[in-house]
Amino acid sequence: MKLITTSNYEKLSQQAAVETISRIKRNSSLNLGLATGSTPTGLYQELIKDHKQNKTSYKEINTFNLDEYIGISKKDSNSYHYFMCEHLFEHIDIPLDQTHIPDGTAKDLDEECKRYEQFINEHGGIDLQILGIGQNGHIGFNEPGTPFDSRTHIIDLAESTRKANSRFFDSLEDVPKQAITMGIASIMDSREIFLLVSGASKAKALATLMNDDISEDFPASALKNHGNVTIFADKDATALL
Ligand code: F6R
Numbered sequence: 001m002k003l004i005t006t007s008n009y010e011k012l013s014q015q016a017a018v019e020t021i022s023r024i025k026r027n028s029s030l031n032l033g034l035a036t037g038s039t040p041t042g043l044y045q046e047l048i049k050d051h052k053q054n055k056t057s058y059k060e061i062n063t064f065n066l067d068e069y070i071g072i073s074k075k076d077s078n079s080y081h082y083f084m085c086e087h088l089f090e091h092i093d094i095p096l097d098q099t100h101i102p103d104g105t106a107k108d109l110d111e112e113c114k115r116y117e118q119f120i121n122e123h124g125g126i127d128l129q130i131l132g133i134g135q136n137g138h139i140g141f142n143e144p145g146t147p148f149d150s151r152t153h154i155i156d157l158a159e160s161t162r163k164a165n166s167r168f169f170d171s172l173e174d175v176p177k178q179a180i181t182m183g184i185a186s187i188m189d190s191r192e193i194f195l196l197v198s199g200a201s202k203a204k205a206l207a208t209l210m211n212d213d214i215s216e217d218f219p220a221s222a223l224k225n226h227g228n229v230t231i232f233a234d235k236d237a238t239a240l241l
Pocket of ligand 1 (some may be wrong): 038109
């Protein structure tokens, strides 16, 4: 894993954007894996800025999001569908039918997991996957203990994850208890991975990732088995390295 350290979050977002845009310039029909949460929003802002200033086009790009809450409709402001439209899709020239996110309201959720996994494969797999990391080491919503050979599946969210994400909801009770997430094996199939780590609250997770052994108890450690991972970390996140 290659580690790029930046002085602050803004620089992290800019550097991750420069690298992402270079992949899009190299391959105008890139399959781009996306994450939600606070960490990648700066990157998305930089991509929007670049699209407006330099006309980088997303017309042939397909995007695949890592995860979606179960039981929240696409129109709900807490859905990841809504999040992605608001933070990225509405501001670039990507046709919305080329943006793909698991459907957390599907009648048959197991079938939806299979469909999503197969759908990504039918599109030729993910060229570049953007990831954030949970304080407990989760990637996507693969909580500690998730098998490394997991594919897209339904996951019970850890209490710590629900608490961390309750900042987006009116109350903790409103945070869904389950989500659909790409599995660890699905993520590892990506040809390249950018892991974004920002802030003091992620310092322990980054130190565990860099220093400890590979273990299913710390999902992000699977990335050590991947040959093409770049970690973008700001100074606060590297405090314990
Ligand atoms: C979101 C996702 C999660 C987040 C992680 C960090 O799609 O897959 O793994 O990346 O929970 O979230 P933030 O960036 O809000 O700290």
